[in-house]
Amino acid sequence: MSIPIRTALPENQIQLIMRALADPRRYDILKKLGDGHNTTPCAAIRESMRISAATLSHHMRELEIAGLVDVVRDGKFANYRLRREVLEAFLERIRTDLI
Amino acid sequence: MSIPIRTALPENQIQLIMRALADPRRYDILKKLGDGHNTTPCAAIRESMRISAATLSHHMRELEIAGLVDVVRDGKFANYRLRREVLEAFLERIRTDLI
DNA sequence: ACATCAGTTAGACAGTTGTCGAAACATAAA
């Protein structure tokens, strides 16, 4: 359940995205999500890196708040999907802001 | 005196750049540097935002360490230039890593 | 109903970061 991107990202979200990307572990998580084109189970992420469930949950929340991922819940499972259109808008924004 | 970019940015520098960009003040500074196509005096940055000299110096060092800016010293003055090619490489890297 | 499993929340802790004033340094001007 994510809000579609019509216009440019609000200033606020740009900061959230950058802070989300700034953590190496979150960056790795995003890379993992980017590998597949559909959703990735939370457990699959957890198994791919030495991390506690609590810490992973915290990072996934940060990514969600930044708008970089979607979560699709299926019973007791959580599946995540990378929101490529947000990432695209983000890159576009940096380009117009700075370059 | 900045090292030219031949190949892709090292993993390490990607993290430095993201952390550098994640602070709103540093982002503002970069926007300011991006406005002009030549160098911007340190004092001009300082005057454009309410910030102590010490704090500005700290932020400029972070930007330099990340490789995002060059400094050209002229006597007691410091002039900064945005390194657009690093920014470009950074965007390219995110695109290939994640999208 | 009970036990198990996936994920979240609470609470704590260490390490990092942004901030400033004061002092130091370096250059320029008088």
Add this chain to the structure above:
DNA sequence: TTTATGTTTCGACAACTGTCTAACTGATGT
């Protein structure tokens, strides 16, 4: 040689962040 000016460094402090274990919630299976 003083004095003034631009920038950096030092030392301190509050706020934030990543991490964990333990406890909790909710769903599934026996």
